[in-house]
Amino acid sequence: MLLDVKNLKFYYQTKRGIVQAVDNISFSIRRNSSLVFIGESGCGKTSLSKAILRLLPRNVAEYSGQIYFDGVNVMEYDDEKFRREIRWKKIAFVPQAAMNALNPVLKIEDQLAEPLLVGGLASTKGEALEKVKEALRVVGFPLQFMKRYPFELSGGMRQRAIIAMALAAKPDLVILDEPTSALDLLTQANIMNELKRIKKEFGLTYILITHDVGTASEISENVAVMYAGQIVELSDAERFFCNPLHPYSEKLLESIPRLRQRRDVLEYIPGQPPSLINPPKNCRFSDRCHRRFSKCDHEPPVFEVDGRIVKCWLYERGE
Amino acid sequence: MQEKSVLLRVENLKVYYELKKFGLIHVGYVKAVEGVSFTLNKGEALSIVGESGCGKTTLAKTILGLIRPFAGKVVFDGKDITQLDRKARLWYSSQVGFVQQDPYGALPPFMTVKRILQEPMLIHGIRDPKEQMARMTKILTELKMTPVEDFLGKFPHMLSGGQQQRVVIARATILNPKLIVADEPVSMLDASVRVEILQLLRQLQKEHGIALIYITHDLSTVSYFSERIIVMYAGWVVEEAPTQKLLDNPLHPYTKALLEAISDPTAENLKTFKRVPPGEPPNLVNPPSGCRFHPRCEMRIDGLCDKEKPEYFWIDDQQRVLCWLYKR
Numbered sequence: 001m002l003l004d005v006k007n008l009k010f011y012y013q014t015k016r017g018i019v020q021a022v023d024n025i026s027f028s029i030r031r032n033s034s035l036v037f038i039g040e041s042g043c044g045k046t047s048l049s050k051a052i053l054r055l056l057p058r059n060v061a062e063y064s065g066q067i068y069f070d071g072v073n074v075m076e077y078d079d080e081k082f083r084r085e086i087r088w089k090k091i092a093f094v095p096q097a098a099m100n101a102l103n104p105v106l107k108i109e110d111q112l113a114e115p116l117l118v119g120g121l122a123s124t125k126g127e128a129l130e131k132v133k134e135a136l137r138v139v140g141f142p143l144q145f146m147k148r149y150p151f152e153l154s155g156g157m158r159q160r161a162i163i164a165m166a167l168a169a170k171p172d173l174v175i176l177d178e179p180t181s182a183l184d185l186l187t188q189a190n191i192m193n194e195l196k197r198i199k200k201e202f203g204l205t206y207i208l209i210t211h212d213v214g215t216a217s218e219i220s221e222n223v224a225v226m227y228a229g230q231i232v233e234l235s236d237a238e239r240f241f242c243n244p245l246h247p248y249s250e251k252l253l254e255s256i257p258r259l260r261q262r263r264d265v266l267e268y269i270p271g272q273p274p275s276l277i278n279p280p281k282n283c284r285f286s287d288r289c290h291r292r293f294s295k296c297d298h299e300p301p302v303f304e305v306d307g308r309i310v311k312c313w314l315y316e317r318g319e
Numbered sequence: 320m321q322e323k324s325v326l327l328r329v330e331n332l333k334v335y336y337e338l339k340k341f342g343l344i345h346v347g348y349v350k351a352v353e354g355v356s357f358t359l360n361k362g363e364a365l366s367i368v369g370e371s372g373c374g375k376t377t378l379a380k381t382i383l384g385l386i387r388p389f390a391g392k393v394v395f396d397g398k399d400i401t402q403l404d405r406k407a408r409l410w411y412s413s414q415v416g417f418v419q420q421d422p423y424g425a426l427p428p429f430m431t432v433k434r435i436l437q438e439p440m441l442i443h444g445i446r447d448p449k450e451q452m453a454r455m456t457k458i459l460t461e462l463k464m465t466p467v468e469d470f471l472g473k474f475p476h477m478l479s480g481g482q483q484q485r486v487v488i489a490r491a492t493i494l495n496p497k498l499i500v501a502d503e504p505v506s507m508l509d510a511s512v513r514v515e516i517l518q519l520l521r522q523l524q525k526e527h528g529i530a531l532i533y534i535t536h537d538l539s540t541v542s543y544f545s546e547r548i549i550v551m552y553a554g555w556v557v558e559e560a561p562t563q564k565l566l567d568n569p570l571h572p573y574t575k576a577l578l579e580a581i582s583d584p585t586a587e588n589l590k591t592f593k594r595v596p597p598g599e600p601p602n603l604v605n606p607p608s609g610c611r612f613h614p615r616c617e618m619r620i621d622g623l624c625d626k627e628k629p630e631y632f633w634i635d636d637q638q639r640v641l642c643w644l645y646k647r
Contacts (some may be wrong), residue, residue, distance in 0.1 A: 184371055185538075195431070216584065269512075
């Protein structure tokens with residue numbers, strides 16, 4: 001296992017109470033595989049990526065659990081050690097709205113060289129620039145644009161630059177938080193193609209975070225569905241897309257308009273997710289669930305069905 | 320198509336934004352919409368599909384009368400709306416409704432839902448509180464925001480994204496318009512509520528016989544939503560066809576690429592690469608010569624596509640395409 005997360009909790013303190021953004025999440029990823037987190041906005045998926053990278057805001061109320069990276073519990077590292085050894089070198093991050101994540105007053109080449117110089121991965125500027133060039137070549141970024149500023153580039157090019165920045169340090173694991181959501185359709189498809197190719201070529205491991213199930217299916221070997229701060233289903237992609245287990249996953253897949261297999265009536269999920277401040281003690285989806293029954297008044301444990309994990313009372317006794 | 324059922328006719332519309340140096344000296348134009356023509360019948364739903372920067376929002380704003388076109392006509396109910404005086408503009412604004420992309424940005428944060436919905440009625444002289452209340456109750460009930468009283472006193476930040484978008488739709492339809500222009504109405508919403516909003520909008524449109532222009536980049540939703548599609552690229556309409564026909568049999572290379580780029584969620588996607596054209600849409604200040612899509616096109620005919628602007632070729636009386644490949 002490259003990454004093994006156990007009982008990860010990440011709560012924020014706000015004026016209205018404690019927001020349980022990531023509540024007791026456990027999962028693991030093998031090397032060279034990929035895991036996609038699917039969920040609606042506000043389900044805690046971005047908080048999860050921040051928690052793995054330990055990019056914590058000031059108002060943390062609780063941050064606990066174990067994160068084993070390559071067998072070592074990195075939660076025991078202090079912040080300085082984590083910053084020096086793990087973040088960016090082992091686990092890189094492609095942030096959401098990456099086009100705005102670039103510093104507007106730095107040229108692309110300087111911007112990409114900076115983390116390499118700061119992290120000690122290159123001793124001279126020239127060496128760093130060589131590495132930057134290599135990374136840019138990998139993502140299909142035209143090298144003649146290296147001396148440009150971010151505003152002189154299109155959205156797709158900026159996104160490629162950000163991906164190159166994450167790859168330049170040769171990490172093992174890349175966390176991609178909505179890598180294509182702000183881009184045009186054709187650019188999206190192009191970037192997805194690049195990501196797939198890069199993964200194969202360099203044997204990378206991906207964690208992809210997205211709300212777009214179509215995009216998710218492009219890159220996922222495994223799928224984790226998040227709802228209200230918890231993982232409700234964890235499955236391999238093949239079985240997940242044909243036969244989702246959790247009622248939420250089922251409805252979510254049915255609500256996606258499809259181009260090729262047309263359905264006459266689209267389903268939707270009535271209502272909205274619960275607030276993560278004092279979330280309900282019962283199953284968090286039960287208010288919106290179409291298969292609710294008496295047991296749903298208690299919080300369901302995690303059941304295992306043929307190697308898939310599902311948090312729903314329907315699957316008690318492995319039904 | 321009979322002339323009397325036509326609600327909106329756009330004729331050879333050109334919308335340019337002027338570029339100025341130091342705010343004074345003319346340097347050029349951004350040709351956002353170039354030579355767009357189409358008609359919309361009463362009660363019909365039309366989708367306009369294209370990537371960002373292809374001019375679809377500019378087209379919408381011109382139809383709404385918010386931008387003055389450089390040339391061409393927008394004829395609504397027999398009147399050219401680019402030439403209206405002040406009084407007629409007020410009339411026009413009661414005939415069209417606008418559903419914006421970002422509901423939170425479109426709702427004033429300091430007004431309650433009630434005040435937001437009253438605003439268009441006050442402007443158009445509906446001052447009787449009973450009449451106002453009746454209209455608000457009716458529209459909110461149709462949009463399934465019940466009990467209505469619970470929502471009227473709320474401010475936009477107290478509502479979820481889906482509810483905010485419903486308030487925007489309610490505001491757009493409260494004056495019983497003949498046309499609604501919806502600019503990416505669901506792109507900011509979550510997948511699970513998207514369909515609900517689209518269905519509500521579609522239901523409203525059908526029940527009241529409102530014509531609808533649905534602007535989107537997402538081809539997978541249009542088949543549930545409209546009868547006809549217009550595909551735009553770099554300010555041009557490159558293809559027009561009835562929805563199902565376009566999805567089953569796309570003709571323009573750009574339309575084909577758009578369809579190819581959409582992934583339906585299946586596990587097979589993992590193993591395949593998409594065949595999409597590289598590159599980005601062109602700069603609209605100096606668009607490429609000839610066909611604007613030719614630098615990215617796999618099927619281009621050298622010597623023709625890069626030199627001469629293509630013409631519309633009608634495949635049958637419903638489908639037209641702007642591409643040299645279909646020259647007879």
